[in-house]
Amino acid sequence: MNLADSRRGQHPDVSTPVEIRSERPDDIAAIREVHDRAFGGDQEGKIVDAIRSNGAALLSLVAVLNRHVVGHILYTPASIGTVTGAALAPMSVSPDCQRRGIGSRLVEAGNDRLKREGCPFVIVVGHPAFYPRFGFRPASAYDVTCEWNVPDDVFLMLVLDDVRSQGVSGRAKYRDEFSTAAQSEIGKEP
Numbered sequence: 001m002n003l004a005d006s007r008r009g010q011h012p013d014v015s016t017p018v019e020i021r022s023e024r025p026d027d028i029a030a031i032r033e034v035h036d037r038a039f040g041g042d043q044e045g046k047i048v049d050a051i052r053s054n055g056a057a058l059l060s061l062v063a064v065l066n067r068h069v070v071g072h073i074l075y076t077p078a079s080i081g082t083v084t085g086a087a088l089a090p091m092s093v094s095p096d097c098q099r100r101g102i103g104s105r106l107v108e109a110g111n112d113r114l115k116r117e118g119c120p121f122v123i124v125v126g127h128p129a130f131y132p133r134f135g136f137r138p139a140s141a142y143d144v145t146c147e148w149n150v151p152d153d154v155f156l157m158l159v160l161d162d163v164r165s166q167g168v169s170g171r172a173k174y175r176d177e178f179s180t181a182a183q184s185e186i187g188k189e190p
């Protein structure tokens, strides 16, 4: 099975264990391709590249199946008031490998690593049916709001360290690369 086969819609052999590991320099093109295919556009891949160029990634993990990168998750610093935690975004799994637990493995591995490293919280704008299974709750429950105008049920927060997150409330601020990418998308010719 190679990537060309997977693009033709055949499924990679998922009986092979999926490896979750840190991003390496030779993963960059494959990470871009996973995001472009999963999101059906290049905005998320561009954000990943901009964050990487600026040395701003907190944690970048890939899921590898049969030596191919089939999933990616990125965490960047995000602040709420004076406390800095992590924002989970973007993350995606190749369309032909979705709904087989790979995305869940990425979230679990990433959150575990950040917890061990003392990160106080993780925020995410994402599917309300997916993220609560990892402990995320609507951020509004903590009086935390998003800097963008998103529905309440898609802006979620996971507290990893109760003590360091105590009393944290207010507007969560992402890295500027996210807003810059959204603005350039809005400015595009139709």
Ligand SMILES: CC(C)(COP(=O)(O)OP(=O)(O)OC[C@H]1O[C@@H](n2cnc3c(N)ncnc32)[C@H](O)[C@@H]1OP(=O)(O)O)[C@@H](O)C(=O)NCCC(=O)NCCS
Residues within 6 Å of the ligand: 038, 039, 091, 092, 093, 094, 097, 098, 099, 100, 101, 102, 103, 104, 105, 125, 126, 127, 129, 130
């Ligand atoms: C969301 C995504 C990363 C999940 O990865 P995955 O490997 O399919 O996830 P898992 O197999 O571990 O878990 C499956 C769960 O993902 C969620 N999910 C998968 N595809 C989804 C979709 N198109 N829309 C909404 N939720 C979806 C569901 O909650 C699903 O649970 P279910 O099978 O019980 O219904 C993947 O579907 C993807 O890349 N989607 C496109 C890009 C995207 O939306 N990224 C996330 C932005 S928040």
